[in-house]
Amino acid sequence: MTTTTRDRIVGASAELFRRQGYTGTGLKQIVAQAEAQLGSLYHFFPGGKEQLGQEVIRWAGLLYQRLVEGFMIAAPDVVTGVRDVFAGAAETLRQTGYADACPIETVALEVATTNEPLRRATAEVFGSWIESGTRGFRRAGIRSHEARSLAIGLIAALEGAFVLSRAMRNTEPLEAAGEMVAQAVERAISATG
Amino acid sequence: MTTTTRDRIVGASAELFRRQGYTGTGLKQIVAQAEAQLGSLYHFFPGGKEQLGQEVIRWAGLLYQRLVEGFMIAAPDVVTGVRDVFAGAAETLRQTGYADACPIETVALEVATTNEPLRRATAEVFGSWIESGTRGFRRAGIRSHEARSLAIGLIAALEGAFVLSRAMRNTEPLEAAGEMVAQAVERAISATG
DNA sequence: GTCTATATCTCGATAGAC
DNA sequence: GTCTATCGAGATATAGAC
Numbered sequence: 001m002t003t004t005t006r007d008r009i010v011g012a013s014a015e016l017f018r019r020q021g022y023t024g025t026g027l028k029q030i031v032a033q034a035e036a037q038l039g040s041l042y043h044f045f046p047g048g049k050e051q052l053g054q055e056v057i058r059w060a061g062l063l064y065q066r067l068v069e070g071f072m073i074a075a076p077d078v079v080t081g082v083r084d085v086f087a088g089a090a091e092t093l094r095q096t097g098y099a100d101a102c103p104i105e106t107v108a109l110e111v112a113t114t115n116e117p118l119r120r121a122t123a124e125v126f127g128s129w130i131e132s133g134t135r136g137f138r139r140a141g142i143r144s145h146e147a148r149s150l151a152i153g154l155i156a157a158l159e160g161a162f163v164l165s166r167a168m169r170n171t172e173p174l175e176a177a178g179e180m181v182a183q184a185v186e187r188a189i190s191a192t193g
Numbered sequence: 194m195t196t197t198t199r200d201r202i203v204g205a206s207a208e209l210f211r212r213q214g215y216t217g218t219g220l221k222q223i224v225a226q227a228e229a230q231l232g233s234l235y236h237f238f239p240g241g242k243e244q245l246g247q248e249v250i251r252w253a254g255l256l257y258q259r260l261v262e263g264f265m266i267a268a269p270d271v272v273t274g275v276r277d278v279f280a281g282a283a284e285t286l287r288q289t290g291y292a293d294a295c296p297i298e299t300v301a302l303e304v305a306t307t308n309e310p311l312r313r314a315t316a317e318v319f320g321s322w323i324e325s326g327t328r329g330f331r332r333a334g335i336r337s338h339e340a341r342s343l344a345i346g347l348i349a350a351l352e353g354a355f356v357l358s359r360a361m362r363n364t365e366p367l368e369a370a371g372e373m374v375a376q377a378v379e380r381a382i383s384a385t386g
Numbered sequence: 387g388t389c390t391a392t393a394t395c396t397c398g399a400t401a402g403a404c
Numbered sequence: 405g406t407c408t409a410t411c412g413a414g415a416t417a418t419a420g421a422c
Contacts, residue, residue, distance in 0.1 A: 005405080005406085019307070021303045024307060026397065026398085028396085028397085036406090037407050038398095038408090039406060040406060040407085043406080049398065098306065099305075099306045105302060106302040106303060108360045109214065109299040109359065110213070110214045112291065113212050113290070114213055114217060119360060123362070126356075126360055126361055127361065149369040149373070150373075152365065153370050153372075155353065155357065156350050156356075156357055156370040157346065157353055158353065159352070160349030160356075161349040162353075163319075163349075163353075164345065164349055166301070166306070167315045167316045172345065173345050173348075176342040176343075176345040176346050177345065177346050177349040179346075180343075180346035180350075180373070180374070180377050181373070183377065184373050198388085219416085220416065220417085221414085231389085231416095232388060232418095233387070233388060237387095
């Protein structure tokens, strides 16, 4: 393993922010988990916690986008792809004791009205996800406007199901929400031919 | 106005937790906004921040449930009711500068893996919401199992749309998610007759 | 019940040796 | 680049007068 100190700090931050949120995670906890020193953190991120937060949001957001795109590309059709995304999320949640869901959701809610630079970072990530989903649905023959609505509906249902599933500690919400989205996509496909 | 000190503390906490989250809100900020003193807070809540958090989650959760039930009851049919709930949420979000969405969502994500008593409180609130929604859909003639799935889908879509709308500062996610849920309910109704 | 003062701890951030 | 010591501010919580 040849991970740099900088990478370990970003990785540890992403994991902790995802589970405990931004305000709930201290810089000392981050460097401890990253097996780094506080001086190194400020060396790589002179802007402190906020700069680190921005980079973590963008990095984790892109990684998660690729993960979901992987599920969609691997599936034989988009409806199956949607079901696979929700099933995969449920599987991860179960395996991590309902800890690892969306990497930026908790942070996004925390900073939405308290930290404008971080809020913008989360908005850009969500915007990129919506565009990615829209492209996927368009490729399946769905017309532009509806493709975008379905992409937003998919992401919203997934994020909301994460909240319910993490709080209630069962995957029923992910299953119900996934089925609702899958059927909406199915309807849109059969309507377009 | 004859609000008691205790009520003002609970009300101020609810507003601040909703906007800034649990870890992001200090007890001194709460008593300042409540125009109360720290001693009063510990007089009414000897269990400190955690006891206050539990009470706020349950109180705000019940209040919000009644708000949504009000929209559903006032509507001429359930599909219109669903649309009204999302439209009402969008209106509130716009009016409050995208600050006031779900009263317990941010807290629920923060505590899901860090504070078991608070996690249980959020789980109970979500459970109560799901039961309320299930009853509403059953009254419209939808069979039990599907009514529950739709209730979960509705809450998940609403919660997820809140995340997107607050981060992106526009109500498009609430509109897209609301339409997806409304059509799912419409389909379930016409299938049952 | 209300209010003030304070104890103890942890936070983010900085300085400077190496 | 790494590491340690420490700063000032803010956190939760407590004690005790009134």
